[in-house]
Amino acid sequence: MGKTLMVQGTMSGAGKSLLVAALCRVFTNLGYDVVPFKSQNMSLNSAPSIEGGEISRAQYLQAIACRKKPSVKFNPILLKPEGNLRSQVVFMGKPVGSVSAWDYMLSRKEELFGKAMDVLKGLMEEHDLVIIEGAGSPVEINLKDYDIANMRVAKAVNAPVILVADIDRGGSFAQIVGTMELLSEEERELILGFVFNKFRGDPSLLEPGFEFLERRYGKPVLGVVPYVEHRLPEEDSLAEFPKVKGELHIQVIKLPHISNFTDFEPLHWANGVDYVTKAEEIEGDVIIIPGSKNTVEDLLWLRENGFEDAILEAHREGAFVVGICGGFQMLGKKIIDKVESKRGEVRGIGLLPAKTVFEKVKRTNHLKAQVLWGPARGMGVEGYEIRFGRSTSERPFSVITAINGAKTFEPEGAIGKSTFGTYLHGIFHNFAFTERFLNMLRTEKGLEPMKIEGWSIEEEIERFSTVVERNLDVGRILEGLGL
Numbered sequence: 324m325g326k327t328l329m330v331q332g333t334m335s336g337a338g339k340s341l342l343v344a345a346l347c348r349v350f351t352n353l354g355y356d357v358v359p360f361k362s363q364n365m366s367l368n369s370a371p372s373i374e375g376g377e378i379s380r381a382q383y384l385q386a387i388a389c390r391k392k393p394s395v396k397f398n399p400i401l402l403k404p405e406g407n408l409r410s411q412v413v414f415m416g417k418p419v420g421s422v423s424a425w426d427y428m429l430s431r432k433e434e435l436f437g438k439a440m441d442v443l444k445g446l447m448e449e450h451d452l453v454i455i456e457g458a459g460s461p462v463e464i465n466l467k468d469y470d471i472a473n474m475r476v477a478k479a480v481n482a483p484v485i486l487v488a489d490i491d492r493g494g495s496f497a498q499i500v501g502t503m504e505l506l507s508e509e510e511r512e513l514i515l516g517f518v519f520n521k522f523r524g525d526p527s528l529l530e531p532g533f534e535f536l537e538r539r540y541g542k543p544v545l546g547v548v549p550y551v552e553h554r555l556p557e558e559d560s561l562a563e564f565p566k567v568k569g570e571l572h573i574q575v576i577k578l579p580h581i582s583n584f585t586d587f588e589p590l591h592w593a594n595g596v597d598y599v600t601k602a603e604e605i606e607g608d609v610i611i612i613p614g615s616k617n618t619v620e621d622l623l624w625l626r627e628n629g630f631e632d633a634i635l636e637a638h639r640e641g642a643f644v645v646g647i648c649g650g651f652q653m654l655g656k657k658i659i660d661k662v663e664s665k666r667g668e669v670r671g672i673g674l675l676p677a678k679t680v681f682e683k684v685k686r687t688n689h690l691k692a693q694v695l696w697g698p699a700r701g702m703g704v705e706g707y708e709i710r711f712g713r714s715t716s717e718r719p720f721s722v723i724t725a726i727n728g729a730k731t732f733e734p735e736g737a738i739g740k741s742t743f744g745t746y747l748h749g750i751f752h753n754f755a756f757t758e759r760f761l762n763m764l765r766t767e768k769g770l771e772p773m774k775i776e777g778w779s780i781e782e783e784i785e786r787f788s789t790v791v792e793r794n795l796d797v798g799r800i801l802e803g804l805g806l
Contacts, residue, residue, distance in 0.1 A: 325356075325447045326804045327482035328515075331457035331473055333498035337489045338520040340381040341555055341787065342548070343456045347388035348788035349797060355806070356451040359385035362439040363400040363458065363472045365410070367582040367616050368556065371687045371707045375727065376416015377401060380556055380585060381456070388784050396446060399439040400471075402427075403616055406580060411616070414438070418685060428469045436471040440479050447480065452804070455482055462505035474510045483515040483803050491521035491550055496532045503540055515803045516545035518795065523550045546795035554592065555783050556585045569595030571764055574607035578649075579624055580616040583709070586647055587611070589751040593775050594761060602629035608764055609643045610634055612650030614748065618712070619664035622653040622671070631672055643764060644674055644742045651736060651744025652679040652712050662711055675744050677716040677737040685711050691725040692735070696743050698763045699756050706747035720745045 328346070332339045343359055350357045359382055370383035370393065378398040386393040395416035402410040411421050414435055422431060446453050459466075461473035477484050486502060488495035499517055506514075517536060519529065526547040533544040564577055564584070573590055577598045590596050599605060612634075615621040625631050638644050646654040655677035658669045662681040671679075687709050694702045704721070720736025720743050736745035751757045754777035762772040 325450045325452055326806060327443075327447060327453045327455060327480045328800070328804055329455040329457060329477045329482040329484045329513075331461050331477075331484050331486055333460060333486065333488040333495070333502050335459045336492075336557075337487050338548075339456050339487060340384070341553075341557070342485075342487055342518065342520065342791065343454050344381075344385045344388040344555070344784060345788040345791035346454050347385050348784050349792045349795075350452055350454070351389050352788075353797075357389045358391055358394075358446055358450050358453055359389060359397050359456065360443055360446060360453050361398050361456040361458070361472065362436065362443070362476050363402065364398050365402040365404065365458075367403055367580070368585055369401065369403070369413075369583070369709055371689055371709065372397075372416050374416055375687055377413050377685070377687045377709055378416065380583075384556065384780070384784070385454075385456070387780060388788065396442050399442045400435050403582075404580075405617055406620070415442075416687070432469065432471055436475075439471070440476075443476070443480060452806070457484075460502065461510075462502050464505070474506070474513070477513050478509070482513065484513045485515055485518055485545060485800070487518040487520050489521050490519045490529075490547075491523065495519055496536070499536065500539075511540065514540070514542050515800065516543045516796075518545050519547045521550045522547050543796075543799065545799060546791075548791055548794050551787055551790050553783055553787050554588065554778055555780070555787060556588070564598035565591060565595070566597045566599075567591070567595030568597050570770055571609060571761065571768065572597060572607040573609045573611065574599050574605065575611045575613055576625070576630060576650075578613060578615050578621040580621050582614040582616050583648070583748050584613055586613065586748055586751060589754065589757050589775070590761075592778075593757065593773070602633040605630065605633035605637050607637070607642060608768060609645065610637055611645045611647065612653055614647050614709075615649035615653075617664065618649035618652050619658060619660045619666050619669050621649065622658070622669065625653065625672075634672065635674075638674060638741065642741070646675070646742075646744035647750070648708070648710055648746055648748060649712075651675070651677070651746060652714065654739075654742065654744050655679055655714065655716075655737065658712070660712075674742045675716065675737040675739045676718055677714045677744065679712040679714040681711045682713055683711070685709065688726045689728075690723050690747060692721040692723045692747060694721045694756065696720050696738050699759045702753075702756055702759070704747065704750060704753040704756050706749035706752070708746045708748065710746055714746070721747065 364379040373392040376395040382398040401413040458472035716737035719734035723733040
């Protein structure tokens with residue numbers, strides 16, 4: 324039977340996801356067979372698994388850190404907020420219903436928790452080490468009785484717990500003390516030690532606090548991780564939506580149900596991205612409608628709040644308009660949706676010659692495609708799709724050439740005048756495509772062409788995990804695990 328190690332935080336955004344990813348890589352590099360696990364994640368940033376299901380991008384990243392193919396076993400329960408205190412429940416990669424928060428706590432959570440623990444125990448039998456990520460804080464008094472992602476998981480498999488605090492925000496010692504005081508005696512026994520994350524300065528200045536924690540709780544500080552600039556996706560629950568106007572003004576509409584906004588990280592790093600929340604802000608060289616968990620509802624929100632008219636006016640004045648997944652569907656002529664919103668036929672914005680029909684079976688796949696759109700025509704790209712809709716167009720954006728490695732020939736997306744839409748999440752992570760796209764726009768604006776500096780997730784994981792390893796007492800963690 325393999326070992327377990329759990330990372331919990333004093334609050335949301337403490338850096339649990341990336342610390343787990345780093346530890347996954349550290350222990351994998353040491354020769355252990357490691358996999359990640361999170362019993363329940365709430366996220367609109369999801370990714371396809373090897374089985375064709377859907378998991379959180381955090382566990383997807385952690386799987387890459389373990390040099391494993393992402394599996395639904397690593398994130399058996401995924402909650403995708405739909406608004407009005409309701410969420411779509413995804414279990415083992417497949418949607419199993421839409422429930423209110425109260426109904427979920429009373430009717431589904433216990434059943435799914437039991438099944439998730441069976442999955443975890445199966446992973447323990449198959450691997451040397453399972454590194455488990457917690458969620459938020461483990462001691463929220465109003466939620467603790469219903470919590471199936473923190474101490475209840477640790478107790479189920481007797482997992483040693485690293486408690487991490489974000490010292491960059493201040494109050495980290497108070498957060499650790501408060502957390503420890505609210506844990507039961509049984510739970511405190513599971514704490515292996517503390518990690519202070521995102522520190523800027525001289526760690527020796529923190530030593531009086533370390534001594535206090537060890538005297539009071541008999542638990543060591545396992546390390547101080549410095550603040551690191553990186554290009555790894557953070558937890559989306561506290562994601563920041565930048566407002567950066569670069570040489571090209573690239574605007575992304577922050578939809579109420581925006582999803583998979585990691586699509587635009589390459590644009591942010593290459594030029595800057597301006598997320599907009601009001602129609603009167605629309606003025607960019609490029610207007611992007613991103614993916615959405617509730618496509619039709621967000622389309623109607625655009626219409627009711629003046630965005631549709633503002634987008635059409637900006638397009639008439641020369642702005643280039645892009646739609647990704649749900650955004651692509653919104654830009655078409657019409658959407659027929661009897662599945663997600665159940666509103667039937669709804670008029671689209673009309674900038675793309677496409678029609679979309681929602682079907683009950685969700686497509687969740689890794690894709691390879693060949694671009695048919697002008698400046699990048701003939702270029703091979705990769706990405707992924709997570710969608711209910713099926714769209715048809717006489718002018719597709721690309722041809723899908725492989726689905727999960729199996730050869731195919733399937734047109735997707737659409738091209739219009741100074742507009743394109745595609746189902747390919749991650750299209751801008753194809754740096755040659757993004758360079759071609761941005762340079763077309765720069766030329767039109769009279770700017771010099773630019774060279775985009777590419778990067779890989781693999782390189783970023785290795786660089787980040789090296790910093791973590793140098794600043795943690797890995798030997799003491801191994802000793803605590805009995806390895």
